[in-house]
Amino acid sequence: MPAQSHAAKLLHLAARQPAVSARELSAAGIPARTVSRMAARGQVRRVGRGLYTGAEGSPSAHQSAIEVTRQAPKAVVCLLSALEIHGIGAQAPFEVWIALPAGTHAPKGTQAALRVTRLSGAAFTEGVETVVLDGAPVRVYSLAKTITDCFKLRSKVGLDVALEALREARQQRKVTSDDLSRYAKVNRMTNVMRPYLEAMTG
Structure with a gap:
């Protein structure tokens, strides 16, 4: 040619x-x-x-997430970046938050700033969805899984972020109590989340 x-x-x-x-x-x-x-x-x-x-194309709003997951096929977009994809909360993280299996190296050579969380077992494999962002497939945790992840990793994202995400997702009916309970169990967050769930459903 x-x-x-x-x-x-x-x-x-x-x-x-x-x-x-x-x-x-x-x-x-x-x-x-x-x-x-x-x-x-x-x-x-x-x-x-x-x-x-x-060269002439304007950058996608999700360009960084697309780039990172292309570089690291095992990565799953999580926490603040997942909330942004799901349209929940006011977070607009400049870093791409990803989860990787324990023992996996973070991708190198990306222009995007990364925040890497390493998970294992069901905490990594459960709740993974593939969404299409601007024509590109991206692996991301479901909203219910993301919310329970925020509670599990509240020392990283802040309890206020987890509570805001839970409240907003419930108000918009984007998650069910069953899904939240399921992933809370996966993340061993049932006892932590129970009082907040009861307060919102009471």
Whole structure:
């Protein structure tokens, strides 16, 4: 394929999604030298290790989360970043909060600032959903799981954040008592959360 065709194909792919990986470009038959040359010319932007986006495109509101989860496929967006994705609370974290399995290294080479929490067993695997943000799939904890995570890790996010998330999610009917109880049990937060749940349902 001529170099011009490679360039056109790269621009087309970069325009269709917030970020495209070097692996995806290679699978599409675009040589690495074409990618490097176009990045050097400013025709595409390198937004992370092996991640590129169109030079003219405005950054996605979820660009950082997309970038991080592309770099670390095992990562799950959690806590403040998950609340933001679910539209709960007034938090607008400049860091991307992710959970990784115990013993897993954090991704390197990302332009996004990270806050990494390591979880194990059911606390890591339960409640994972895949949502599509600006055309890109991102793994994130469900809202009910996220709220119980906030209680579990209240020393990191603050009890006020956990309570605000619980109150707002209940008012908007985005979570059920059954789901909250289920994930509270997974996180061993049943006794901690019970008085707050009873106060809101009483």
